Amino acid sequence: MSMTVKILYFAALRERLDRAEERLDLPPGVATAGALRAHLAGRGGAWEALTSVRNLRVAVNQRMGGADTPLADGDEVAFFPPVTGG
Amino acid sequence: MTVRVQRENFDPGAEMDALCAGRLDVGACASFVGLVRAANDGRGVAAMTLEHYPGMTEAALEDIVQQAGRRWNILDTLVIHRYGELRPGDRIVLVVVIGAHRGEAFAACEFIMDYLKTQAPFWKKESTPDGQRWVEAKTSDDDAAARWRE
Numbered sequence: 001m002s003m004t005v006k007i008l009y010f011a012a013l014r015e016r017l018d019r020a021e022e023r024l025d026l027p028p029g030v031a032t033a034g035a036l037r038a039h040l041a042g043r044g045g046a047w048e049a050l051t052s053v054r055n056l057r058v059a060v061n062q063r064m065g066g067a068d069t070p071l072a073d074g075d076e077v078a079f080f081p082p083v084t085g086g
Numbered sequence: 087m088t089v090r091v092q093r094e095n096f097d098p099g100a101e102m103d104a105l106c107a108g109r110l111d112v113g114a115c116a117s118f119v120g121l122v123r124a125a126n127d128g129r130g131v132a133a134m135t136l137e138h139y140p141g142m143t144e145a146a147l148e149d150i151v152q153q154a155g156r157r158w159n160i161l162d163t164l165v166i167h168r169y170g171e172l173r174p175g176d177r178i179v180l181v182v183v184i185g186a187h188r189g190e191a192f193a194a195c196e197f198i199m200d201y202l203k204t205q206a207p208f209w210k211k212e213s214t215p216d217g218q219r220w221v222e223a224k225t226s227d228d229d230a231a232a233r234w235r236e
Contacts, residue, residue: 059139059207062146063145078142078207080207081220081223082204084223
């Protein structure tokens with residue numbers, strides 16, 4: 001069964017990728033947020049920011065997650081730099 | 087508890103009055119207002135744009151406020167955080183905590199701000215004479231949040 005996720009990018013990362021969101025059918029073996037991050041970085045070029053940006057954060061279904069957070073069909077995954085509000 | 091994420095300005099005094107209105111159990115109303123400075127890290131700031139993650143922003147703020155409510159004996163809270171384009175002197179954020187006594191209201195207010203700075207998905211971009219730049223997260227903000235875990 002294929003798994004599709006919605007991916008969002010914010011702030012400096014969104015600008016570097018020139019993309020705010022996309023839908024992606026997860027390739028076989030990509031089952032966690034960390035694996036997805038590595039897969040996206042593998043696109044090369046600007047996408048290497050996924051691994052080079054310091055302290056990149058990930059949220060799954062609008063909750064802070066980590067590299068081990070599992071992914072399921074229909075999940076919303078967001079990648080962004082450390083937050084600077086307040 | 088109320089969380090609002092909005093473009094519009096807010097009136098701190100009116101919000102504090104509204105939170106206390108009609109109740110006789112409030113002995114303390116602690117608040118924090120964050121404003122845009124005209125200079126940051128030695129460079130002038132002509133304007134600031136605040137980006138956020140609609141949906142997660144509200145959820146993260148509500149989670150922080152609920153944590154404060156479990157930790158301290160407080161009566162109610164209000165958090166307002168703005169997004170969009172702001173200028174020096176503009177208000178960014180308001181936190182109001184009401185309680186029977188000042189100690190718990192002060193502590194909860196500071197806790198909410200420290201967690202907001204490190205957990206709520208907002209990002210600041212400054213317009214300076216050298217162009218636009220994204221504000222870098224500070225380790226001092228992480229340290230401020232970490233001290234509540236001790």
